[in-house]
Amino acid sequence: MPTSTAIHPAPAAGGARAPRRTPRFTAGPTTLYAQLASVLRGHIASGEWPPDSDIPSIDELCAQYGLGRITVRQALQILAAEGLVSSQRGRRTFVTYSRDQLEAAPLFPTFAAVGVQTPEYGVKILSHTRTDELPPARWDLGRSAGPYMLVRKLDQSSGQPYGLSGIYVAEDIYKRFPKGAENRSKLVRLLVKYAKVPVTLARERVRVAAADFAEAEGLGCAMAMPVARVERVFCDADGRVVYYSNTAYRGDRYGLERDISEYLHRV
Amino acid sequence: MPTSTAIHPAPAAGGARAPRRTPRFTAGPTTLYAQLASVLRGHIASGEWPPDSDIPSIDELCAQYGLGRITVRQALQILAAEGLVSSQRGRRTFVTYSRDQLEAAPLFPTFAAVGVQTPEYGVKILSHTRTDELPPARWDLGRSAGPYMLVRKLDQSSGQPYGLSGIYVAEDIYKRFPKGAENRSKLVRLLVKYAKVPVTLARERVRVAAADFAEAEGLGCAMAMPVARVERVFCDADGRVVYYSNTAYRGDRYGLERDISEYLHRV
Structure with missing residues (x-):
């Protein structure tokens, strides 16, 4: 089986919360960007990133998860294709998912x-x-x-x-x-x-x-x-x-x- | 989204059957070897490759699916780890899965x-x-x-x-x-x-x-x-x-x- 690579992210912004546990990104059957998409999807589904809120920038996500810009961009493209986030001329990316959509879907x-x-x-x-x-x-x-x-x-x-x-x-x-x-x-x-x-x-x-x-x-x-x-x-x-x-x-x-x-x- | 690469396999052995449709392996969220494992798992689950039968050799699988030896080996390792196939000193690989196992599992x-x-x-x-x-x-x-x-x-x-x-x-x-x-x-x-x-x-x-x-x-x-x-x-x-x-x-x-x-x- 492939070797595993644990990447330790920087602590999440907003130090009031308990430090987030370290996601473990692994070179394996699922590509890194699909794994990251899965983590970010979890933030949206749980309401941690509520509808209409801005998500962290690409640079912030790179730093937080210790991943490269290409990987982060690919993950965000997946979320955009799923209708979970939207970008405004590359400046900010915000959550477009709402609970009503989920219920309707x-x-x-x-x-x-x-x-x-x-x-x-x-x-x-x-x-x-x-x-x-x-x-x-x-x-x-x-x-x-x-x-x-x-x-x-x-x-x-x-x-x-x-x-x-x-x-x-x-x-x-x-x-x-x-x-x-x-x-x-x-x-x-x-x-x-x-x-x-x-x-x-x-x-x-x-x-x-x-x-x-x-x-x-x-x-x-x-x-x-x-x-x-x-x-x-x-x-x-x-x-x-x-x-x-x-x-x-x-x-x-x-x-x-x-x-x-x-x-x-x-x- | 990533580019897609359709690979046309050689016709399956045993020409009596209708020619198999072309699996489409795609550079995407799932790695090529995981995709191939999924295809081979399907042959086992359907009974097309029955218990105790030999599966094609690595060379034959490479030719059939147009994939490299490393990819094919990785796919077989996944199936072996799942208990679906077993190899005898690298010579032959055979199906170890039985319906009883499925029912028990x-x-x-x-x-x-x-x-x-x-x-x-x-x-x-x-x-x-x-x-x-x-x-x-x-x-x-x-x-x-x-x-x-x-x-x-x-x-x-x-x-x-x-x-x-x-x-x-x-x-x-x-x-x-x-x-x-x-x-x-x-x-x-x-x-x-x-x-x-x-x-x-x-x-x-x-x-x-x-x-x-x-x-x-x-x-x-x-x-x-x-x-x-x-x-x-x-x-x-x-x-x-x-x-x-x-x-x-x-x-x-x-x-x-x-x-x-x-x-x-x-x-």
Whole structure:
């Protein structure tokens, strides 16, 4: 593994606060400027650098973190591209992020959204493959009984991709879908409508990972950016898997909200 | 932003398959070797490179991806450190990852785990701060009515940190906790037990992000590695927030499983 280089910053301005702990910048998988961007993003998200306030100058940031001007400039360019800061003719850089923006920004593609198809929603079908089996490394719920139609697709909001899915739908049910319906409706919606045996089991598993190549390409994000990987299994009353999916959501577009009051009684 | 360099690999060996699309390696926030590791990890996770199979040699990988020997070696070192591949005296490198390992590995710190305290579980209290208000950028549920005790803590499993939390507990309830109980029990458990007005609302919000400096330091992971950020709010029957928390879980230790059958009826 690469060697690590700890850089001791000068004490932060405004000596009233306790001295800040030393960020550890490391030559490693993440470049120095991305690491610095991450630190500065933290100052903004925590409110330490409030909206409309000036952030330290490039020279001050260089001195504080012991990094070069190019690295600091690159970090600020990332924050500017993310809409967190803005510069006025190179003189001052100030925070343009507000809490309202944060609240407005995230998509919450929980399953609740299945029933609600907004005008912004779009789907791009990438491929169809007929297959006899579910993938071997799947979540082991229910009985695999093919053939299945594997549909690869991209969910989009206002034309921007946010979810890349591979979805196995029992072929006998898939064949009953009206022609072209999958281009307008989510597959789960169609599944529940056209299944002859009622769908009774529905489970979801969420994990967090760094985008692999296919995910980065499909979602239009950088490789190794955070994604949520969501696996969903639907079984019918006979215990047969009728729907199995893997979806990668862009980390910056993913969110899930849920009621956890049932757990209060188990405490 | 940095310039991008598309590298066109030679066609994959085994011409029966459709030609693989071109990975796009980019000079950017993620180093080339981390990007390549991400691509190769994808081959292993998908089963394209099954357990015990030999992977291509360093020379073959260099030719296939148009990358230098040092970059390819570094990528393989990452995979070896993750336990995905192993090398025999530099001659062959083979896949050591199995699905059983994957299934055994992830922690699922869903809320279901609150009631179950395993022998491996440990908690390290980092600080206590008395405060009159909840943070301004909180999830806007319930009524803030301080004072609160802000407890910063690290959840550990077998001594390895997996979750870093800042938890606000209504001070009047906190004061009723037995001395030292917070070192052994989760705070939610104590909250429900010692609250005078019953806790009736409990909600959770999950997002995905790149670890900021404080998270990387606390969780012992690299900056910008994926984390799950989980926000939880508990209110009593009077609508007062009695517990508010932010937790960052290491991405490689986070998982959530849930029943989503209620959504079937809304489809």
